[in-house]
Amino acid sequence: MTRHDVPLGGRIRRFRDGVMTQQDLATAAGVSVDLVRKLEQGRRNTASVASLHQIARALDVPLGDLIGPARMPEQAPAEGVAALRFAVANVDDLTGESEAGEPLSLAEAERELTYLWGTYWSGKYDRLTALLPPALASLRATARATGSPRASELVAQGFWAAGSTLIHLHQSDAAYIALRHAIELAGYGNDQLLAAALRGSMAWQLLTAGRFTESEAVALRMAERVEPSGESFFPHLSTYGSLIVTAATAAARRGNRAQARSLIDTSAEVAHRIGGDRDDYNSVFGPSQVAMQSVDVNVQTGEYGQALESARIMPHNAAGLPIAARARHLTDRALAHSRLGHHEQASTLVLTAEQMAPEWAKRQQLLKSVTRDLLRGSRTRDPRLRNLADRLNVT
Numbered sequence: 001m002t003r004h005d006v007p008l009g010g011r012i013r014r015f016r017d018g019v020m021t022q023q024d025l026a027t028a029a030g031v032s033v034d035l036v037r038k039l040e041q042g043r044r045n046t047a048s049v050a051s052l053h054q055i056a057r058a059l060d061v062p063l064g065d066l067i068g069p070a071r072m073p074e075q076a077p078a079e080g081v082a083a084l085r086f087a088v089a090n091v092d093d094l095t096g097e098s099e100a101g102e103p104l105s106l107a108e109a110e111r112e113l114t115y116l117w118g119t120y121w122s123g124k125y126d127r128l129t130a131l132l133p134p135a136l137a138s139l140r141a142t143a144r145a146t147g148s149p150r151a152s153e154l155v156a157q158g159f160w161a162a163g164s165t166l167i168h169l170h171q172s173d174a175a176y177i178a179l180r181h182a183i184e185l186a187g188y189g190n191d192q193l194l195a196a197a198l199r200g201s202m203a204w205q206l207l208t209a210g211r212f213t214e215s216e217a218v219a220l221r222m223a224e225r226v227e228p229s230g231e232s233f234f235p236h237l238s239t240y241g242s243l244i245v246t247a248a249t250a251a252a253r254r255g256n257r258a259q260a261r262s263l264i265d266t267s268a269e270v271a272h273r274i275g276g277d278r279d280d281y282n283s284v285f286g287p288s289q290v291a292m293q294s295v296d297v298n299v300q301t302g303e304y305g306q307a308l309e310s311a312r313i314m315p316h317n318a319a320g321l322p323i324a325a326r327a328r329h330l331t332d333r334a335l336a337h338s339r340l341g342h343h344e345q346a347s348t349l350v351l352t353a354e355q356m357a358p359e360w361a362k363r364q365q366l367l368k369s370v371t372r373d374l375l376r377g378s379r380t381r382d383p384r385l386r387n388l389a390d391r392l393n394v395t
Helices: 008-016 022-029 033-041 049-059 063-067 077-088 106-121 125-146 149-168 172-186 192-208 212-226 234-253 257-274 287-300 304-311 323-339 343-356 365-376 383-392
Strands: 278-280 283-285
Touching: 008 022, 008 033, 008 049, 008 063, 022 033, 022 049, 049 063, 063 125, 077 125, 077 149, 077 172, 106 125, 106 149, 106 323, 125 149, 149 172, 149 192, 172 192, 192 212, 192 234, 212 234, 234 257, 234 278, 234 283, 234 287, 257 283, 257 287, 283 287, 287 304, 287 323, 304 323, 323 343, 323 365, 343 365, 343 383, 365 383
Parallel strands: none
Antiparallel strands: 278 283
């Protein structure tokens, strides 16, 4: 067995050995000694994200070292992705087996989801793929233990994070299963805006699958159901605005420029009512998101000059967007510059996007396509661009 093949419990034992006892580790980490013992003995192979963080901190090692690179898709693609696929298609309820999972308090589950979504929006899919299977097991155990509507909503958000990650890993079938589970689980809760946001995510998945007409229809149907009237609180407005901007993107991709522009204008009015960028229901919406999607819509409809003009309205240099979204915005701008023959500007933007979110970049076909086009240009001799192409495996 190589060093990378050592299971989680073996790594804990190796880091702990000679430094602290199992009880010392449990006390320092704020977890039960029974959990530490079962992990080291191989009777438990998973723990919650919160517990893993606490154990890593107590051992004074990075979380990635504790989890182990063999579980990361960068090192072992089949293992990492397969584990996540199995997690979203769990059949323990059919086999009668008891799923291993550590129940959390609702507050702990909320903190766990905050970390998972933060990891997602940072574009760190390798780490997220390793963390999601145990997280889903813990969230499901929490729902079984409490039976509360809020717990169902939290499990729904866990499946949502899994589905969104699987889309980036090009596992569209498993992503669809995860999002369908999320929508079903949200139905047991009381949060209608969460149910609406999940349908917006389904519309986005349909968009990535090339099902543009269906994507637009799903987003608009939900938007009609939650359209604000009169005075509305900000989460309501941002959820509605996110649905509209998704529909605009779908309309642009199916070639309906007039519809796309009309929807972008509507989303801009909503963003103006909010007055700033917000992060509600694991999605950012506000002036920055509208500016980003305005660029995307113009790129998709072939209006590259207008795309660059739209980029000028981006507030605070896109600081209101998460890292992965900012990198995507730079890539859209790079495509516009490339198509207009601005090779140096385009090269700078793709290099910046990759530097900003290297894990995200490895899985982005648009970034690879722009880089490939730039390499074919007679004026692109920058060795940094060729090095980027090597890192992205672009020929």
